[in-house]
Amino acid sequence: MKNFVIGIDVGGTNVGFGVINPGGRIVARTSLVTKSFVRHKTKLINAVAVCVKDLMRENKLDRKDCLGIGIGLPGLIDPQKGVVKFLPNIPGWRNVPLKAILQKQLKVPVFLENDVNMITLGEWKFGAGQGFKNIICITLGTGVGAGLILDDALYRGEGYVAGEIGHMPLNEVGPRCSCGGQGCFERYVGNALLEQEARKVFKRKDMRLEEVSALAAKGDKRALRFWKQTGERVGNGLVGPVNLLNPTHIVVGGGVSKSHRFLFPSIRSTIKARAMSVQGKMVKIVRAKLGNDAGIVGAKVLVEQVRQGT
Amino acid sequence: MKNFVIGIDVGGTNVGFGVINPGGRIVARTSLVTKSFVRHKTKLINAVAVCVKDLMRENKLDRKDCLGIGIGLPGLIDPQKGVVKFLPNIPGWRNVPLKAILQKQLKVPVFLENDVNMITLGEWKFGAGQGFKNIICITLGTGVGAGLILDDALYRGEGYVAGEIGHMPLNEVGPRCSCGGQGCFERYVGNALLEQEARKVFKRKDMRLEEVSALAAKGDKRALRFWKQTGERVGNGLVGPVNLLNPTHIVVGGGVSKSHRFLFPSIRSTIKARAMSVQGKMVKIVRAKLGNDAGIVGAKVLVEQVRQGT
Numbered sequence: 001m002k003n004f005v006i007g008i009d010v011g012g013t014n015v016g017f018g019v020i021n022p023g024g025r026i027v028a029r030t031s032l033v034t035k036s037f038v039r040h041k042t043k044l045i046n047a048v049a050v051c052v053k054d055l056m057r058e059n060k061l062d063r064k065d066c067l068g069i070g071i072g073l074p075g076l077i078d079p080q081k082g083v084v085k086f087l088p089n090i091p092g093w094r095n096v097p098l099k100a101i102l103q104k105q106l107k108v109p110v111f112l113e114n115d116v117n118m119i120t121l122g123e124w125k126f127g128a129g130q131g132f133k134n135i136i137c138i139t140l141g142t143g144v145g146a147g148l149i150l151d152d153a154l155y156r157g158e159g160y161v162a163g164e165i166g167h168m169p170l171n172e173v174g175p176r177c178s179c180g181g182q183g184c185f186e187r188y189v190g191n192a193l194l195e196q197e198a199r200k201v202f203k204r205k206d207m208r209l210e211e212v213s214a215l216a217a218k219g220d221k222r223a224l225r226f227w228k229q230t231g232e233r234v235g236n237g238l239v240g241p242v243n244l245l246n247p248t249h250i251v252v253g254g255g256v257s258k259s260h261r262f263l264f265p266s267i268r269s270t271i272k273a274r275a276m277s278v279q280g281k282m283v284k285i286v287r288a289k290l291g292n293d294a295g296i297v298g299a300k301v302l303v304e305q306v307r308q309g310t
Numbered sequence: 311m312k313n314f315v316i317g318i319d320v321g322g323t324n325v326g327f328g329v330i331n332p333g334g335r336i337v338a339r340t341s342l343v344t345k346s347f348v349r350h351k352t353k354l355i356n357a358v359a360v361c362v363k364d365l366m367r368e369n370k371l372d373r374k375d376c377l378g379i380g381i382g383l384p385g386l387i388d389p390q391k392g393v394v395k396f397l398p399n400i401p402g403w404r405n406v407p408l409k410a411i412l413q414k415q416l417k418v419p420v421f422l423e424n425d426v427n428m429i430t431l432g433e434w435k436f437g438a439g440q441g442f443k444n445i446i447c448i449t450l451g452t453g454v455g456a457g458l459i460l461d462d463a464l465y466r467g468e469g470y471v472a473g474e475i476g477h478m479p480l481n482e483v484g485p486r487c488s489c490g491g492q493g494c495f496e497r498y499v500g501n502a503l504l505e506q507e508a509r510k511v512f513k514r515k516d517m518r519l520e521e522v523s524a525l526a527a528k529g530d531k532r533a534l535r536f537w538k539q540t541g542e543r544v545g546n547g548l549v550g551p552v553n554l555l556n557p558t559h560i561v562v563g564g565g566v567s568k569s570h571r572f573l574f575p576s577i578r579s580t581i582k583a584r585a586m587s588v589q590g591k592m593v594k595i596v597r598a599k600l601g602n603d604a605g606i607v608g609a610k611v612l613v614e615q616v617r618q619g620t
Contacts, residue, residue, distance in 0.1 A: 076588065134468045148554075150465055157556025158444045161588045168550035169584070171481045181549065181584045239491065240478035240550055244458075246467025274479070274491045278386065278471045 001027075001061060006052060006108075007299030008071040009115065009292075010034070012089045015044075017051050018296035019059060024126045026296060028059045034090070041092045049105045067307060068109040069102070070299025072118030078160060082112050111306050115295055116163060117154055119288075120147025121305075122298030123251050124154075127289035134247040137288070138165055140234070140254035144186040150245065166190065170237055185237040191255065194230060201226055213259040227262035234263070235270025242275045242283050253288030260287045311337075311371060316362060316418075317609030318381040319425065319602075320344065322399045325354075327361050328606035329369060334436045336603060338369045344400070351402045359415045377617060378419040379412070380609025382428030388470060389423050423612050425605055426473060427464055429598075430457025431615075432608030433561050434464075437599035444557040447598070448475055450544070450564035454496040460555065476500065480547050495547040501565065504540060511536055523569040537572035544573070545580025552585045552593050563598030570597045 001021060009016040013034055018026040030051055037044035056063065075087035082099020102110045113121070120129075120137035129135045133152040139145050144166030148155040156162055166186030167179045174183020187193060191209065198207045201222055215223035238250060256263065267285050275283070290297055311331060319326040325344055328336040340361055347354035366373065385397035392409020412420045423431070430439075430447035439445045443462040449455050454476030458465040466472055476496030477489045484493020497503060501519065508517045511532055525533035548560060566573065577595050585593070600607055 146554075150460055151463065153461065155460055155555075157589075158558045159556055159588045159592050161586070162554065162556040164553040164556075164586055164589070167553045167586055169480075169546065172546050179586045180590075181553075181586070236479065236482050241554060243474040243477045243491075244456075244472065244551060244554070245465075246469055246472040246474075248468045276471070276474055276477055276489050276491070278469045279467075279474070280490075282469050 001059075002065045003067050004061060004065060005067050005300040005303045006055070006069045007118075007296035008048065008052075008069065009118070009295035010048075010071060010073045010090075011115070012074060015048060015051070016292065016296055017055055018293070018299075019055060019061065020297060020300045024297060024300055026293060028055060030055050039091055041096065045098065045101055046105075049102060052106055052108075063106070063108050066108045068111055068303035069106065070111050070113065070118065070302040071098070071102075072113055072115035072295045072298065073098075074115045076161060077112050077114045079111065079113050079156070082110065084112065109303070109307070111299075111302050113298070113302050114156075114160065116145040117147045117156065118298035118302065119253065119290075119294040120149060120163075120251075120298065121154060121301035122290050122294035122296070123253070123288050124149050125301045126297050127294060128251045128286045129249055132248050134245065135249040135251055136165070136238075136241055136245065136247050137251040137253070138238075139288075140189060140191075140252060140256040142191045144190055144254075146241075148245070165237070165241060168237065168240060170233075188233050189230065189237065189256075194256065197230075198226060209256065209259070213262070216259065216262045224262060227259055228266045230256070231263045231266025232270045235267040236274070238267065238271055239274045242271060242279050246279050247283055249284050249286055251286055251288050253291075253294065257287055311369075312375045313377055314371060314375060315377050315610040315613045316365070316379040317428075317606035318358065318362075318379060319428070319605035320381060320383045320400075321425070322384060325358060325361070326602065326606055327365055328603070328609075329365060329371065330607060330610045334607060334610060336606060338365060340365050349401055351406065355408065355411055356415075359412060362416055373416070373418050376418045378421055378613035379416065380421050380423065380428065380612040381408070381412075382423055382425035382605045382608065383408075384425045386471060387422050387424045389421065389466070392420065392422050394422065419613070419617070421609075421612050421616050423608070424466075424470065426455040427457045427466065428608035428612065429563065429600075429604040430459060430473075430561075430608070431464060431611035432600050432604035432606070433563070433598055434459050435611045436607050437604060438561045438596045439559055442558050444555065445559040445561055446475070446548075446551055446555065446557050447561040447563065448548075449598075450499060450501075450562060450566040452501045454500055454564075456551075458555070475547070475551060478547065478550060480543075498543050499540065499547065499566075504566065507540075508536060519566065519569070523572070526569065526572045534572060537569055538576045540566070541573045541576025542580045545577045546584070548577065548581055549584045552581060552589050556589050557593055559594050559596055561596055561598050563601075563604065567597055 005020045015032040017030045019028040076085040084096040087093040137147045146163045146165035169183040171183040175187040177184040315330045325342040327340045329338040386395040394406040397403040445459045447457045456473045456475035479493040481493035485497040487494040
């Protein structure tokens with residue numbers, strides 16, 4: 001196959017690999033358990049290189065036909081220099097010139113990007129954001145992050161840390177956040193907090209969000225109210241970015257987005273009620289389409305953009 | 311003079327006109343009282359055209375040497391079509407094809423832009439934002455607005471209404487805002503609210519913000535505390551945009567920025583304390599440099615960008 005891209009999505013527990021064909025489809029996959037290599041940076045890098053080589057050999061792919069490898073990582077990345085500056089959840093990663101290291105081993109161009117930005121690139125070109133120029137791609141999970149497509153390009157910010165929507169304050173006085181701030185959006189709608197709330201509401205210490213969704217699907221009133229209130233909170237947190245950035249779409253991904261049937265209506269009505277009129281009427285709340293594949297498919301967008309010099 | 315630009319800044323009370331030389335300096339000026347023409351849209355447009363003609367004749371300028379006229383207006387502008395969609399504070403302006411009307415009368419290319427964006431363009435290229443790629447240019451006045459320079463270009467948003475920083479909520483529950491929202495930043499730091507606060511603090515119904523500044527300059531403790539608290543509020547409102555957009559500079563203009571000596575230190579310390587570490591360390595709070603000229607000088611940036619097709 002000519003002109004394929006390899007996408008790699010590095011997570012705290014798992015590393016996913018995919019071969020992406022020129023049409024944007026993942027045609028071969030493999031994965032690696034990150035945990036086994038935590039605190040062994042060099043071993044993890046070597047294992048990634050071995051996985052790439054195996055994936056190419058097994059699928060009879062020639063490195064001359066590879067446009068490049070795009071790697072999404074959960075932390076602060078310098079995509080210009082190809083350096084991993086810091087990964088908050090994987091110890092030992094500080095100022096690692098990963099691009100140079102892997103290029104030497106694999107002899108294929110390697111490009112790095114923050115994982116949320118990579119997901120955003122994927123959803124923008126191949127998922128729910130296709131054809132749109134101004135979108136916010138938000139992930140609701142343990143953390144709450146976002147990627148910004150502004151004027152038809154990924155906006156990274158001066159220090160490559162733009163998009164921290166989860167750390168925009170929802171209130172001036174609020175729960176302390178690990179980021180050093182107070183009242184951060186994430187402290188209201190991150191999974192940990194939602195689960196805690198659900199346990200209170202249902203008076204069960206092992207209550208999980210999946211169950212709340214299952215109950216909502218059966219029409220359980222407490223569960224429906226839980227998702228409605230969560231949607232209001234999410235909506236409140238989105239009013240600011242909507243008024244500031246005037247996007248056409250907010251693409252919502254992450255575990256909680258599975259409950260979109262119960263969650264999205266109240267996100268929408270909250271934004272409609274509280275955002276400015278032009279911004280509020282223009283913005284659509286849509287569900288992410290690519291799920292866990294977004295981060296891998298995004299690699300294709302990244303590699304092609306860098307190679308085309310855009 | 312070859313290659314000059316005419317900048318026009320339309321305000322609720324005044325229309326300012328300036329001839330800008332190729333170096334970016336205003337070399338001739340005139341003005342018009344808007345009030346006399348309120349509810350007389352066509353008369354105002356005609357008066358603007360007469361002012362431009364007079365300005366050119368008096369300064370012996372030939373329209374063939376004019377790169378264009380840039381007009382900043384306080385409201386919703388479609389810069390692509392050259393249409394004034396809506397001016398909240400000047401009645402009767404809805405969907406006015408001002409570009410076409412003036413071009414016909416003046417036979418010079420005319421370009422329209424929102425006034426806050428025009429100020430932002432001016433400060434970016436000729437003022438406090440010179441040389442920087444990612445800045446937020448905020449105006450603290452009766453209203454609180456901002457222009458966004460992102461990746462070295464003015465970001466307007468899909469419907470040309472981006473930058474509404476004054477309508478980002480500071481709290482989920484807060485004072486109702488005329489925009490339809492609740493707890494908007496502007497409702498805490500707009501001039502009206504600040505003056506109201508000052509009157510409470512000083513127990514004087516005619517207390518004005520200029521006086522609070524004068525008192526602060528003399529070391530008055532209540533005045534110093536007033537500005538410190540105002541700075542904290544402003545800082546709280548900027549934490550979200552700083553975390554989301556990761557700019558290098560926030561350029562602060564508007565009347566209140568005259569009290570920068572008392573105001574800025576507490577804006578800075580609040581952002582340092584509450585923003586994320588990379589974003590917080592990177593961002594500088596600086597005072598706007600061009601004052602009321604920013605909106606006129608910005609016209610040069612606008613006209614040249616459009617003519618160069620960027």
